[in-house]
Amino acid sequence: MRQAELTKPPGSLGRLEELAIWLAQWQRRTIPRLDRVNVIVFAGNHGVAARGVSAYPAAVTEQMVANYARGGAAINQLAKLAQAELTAVPLDLDRPTADFTVRPAMDSLEFLTAVDAGYRSVPTDCDLLAIGEMGIGNTTAAAALCAGLLGGGATRWVGRGTGVDDAGIERKRQAVEAALTRHREIINDPIGIAAALGGRELAAMMGAALAARDRQIPVLLDGFVCTAAVAPLTRLNPHALDHCRAAHISAESGHRALLAELGLSPLLDFDMRLGEASAAALAILLLRAALACHEGMATFAEASVSGRSKD
DSSP states (O other), rough: HHHBBSOTTTTTTTHHHHHHHHHHHHHHHHOOOOOOEEEEEOOOOOOOGGGGGSSSSHHHHHHHHHHHTOOHHHHHHHHHHHHHHEEEEEEEOOOOOTTTTSSOOSOOOHHHHHHHHHHHHHHHTTTTEEEEOOTTTHHHHHHHHHHHHOSSHHHHOOTTTTTHHHHHHHHHHHHHHHHHHTGGGTTTTTHHHHHHHHHHHEEEHHHHHHHHHHTOOOOEEEHHHHHHHHHHHHHOOTTTTTTEEEBBSSTTTTHHHHHHHOOOSSSSSSOOOOOTTHHHHHHHHHHHHHHHHHSSSOBBBHHTTOOOOOO
């Protein structure tokens, strides 16, 4: 293995070594490449937002998609810095999902259509995929999904999201508890729960993760909502996210518990909670550093440096 032959003590570059090996394994190359890196931001609107669970109106989702197109968002700057192609995928923004405290957010056709949109959005010639989201109300959906999949109720999973006050936190908790009660009959069905409690952008992120797995593309997951979106896959296959790495640990309170449940170790801890794949784009720079060392360093033989003693 190339890492064992490079001019350094074994393990001395820490997780940079593990990241290089992970890239090489999934790309099936001795020296992986990051020539074609894609960042995809999925956007969706949520019926539960009408319950006052966000500090911003639902119209902000579409306005931010327009901001991405103009190049004015944080993700535009970070994707450019990371030498990544940015794509925003809006999903029926004029047609929010249903309020999941009353009925399922999506029926099976709506859910599968969104999954398919995510699947088809992933380029076949991608070396690395970073995925994220935009959707007013989606931290409430993510919290409900986590509570449905992993238990613990609203208290364990609900955070401040866009910065709601204490009254907003209480509205979010009430919405999540109402949703869990309303959909308790399907609590053991991970895909049913994903449709009933999630959103179109969450379903699309699941589809993108599935496409990347099928095509041997390594994936950087962004924050709480993104991680919640793919969590149902682990209930179907405990190794479903082996091709994924958690870009960071979000300041959103439920993310730490979710990463622990899924056995994912975050690459960054910067108190970020923006979403829109911002931390995933930042983590691309770490992968470029890992690749630079893996590819550019000389081996002991090439550098005529004495290797580690065998005795």
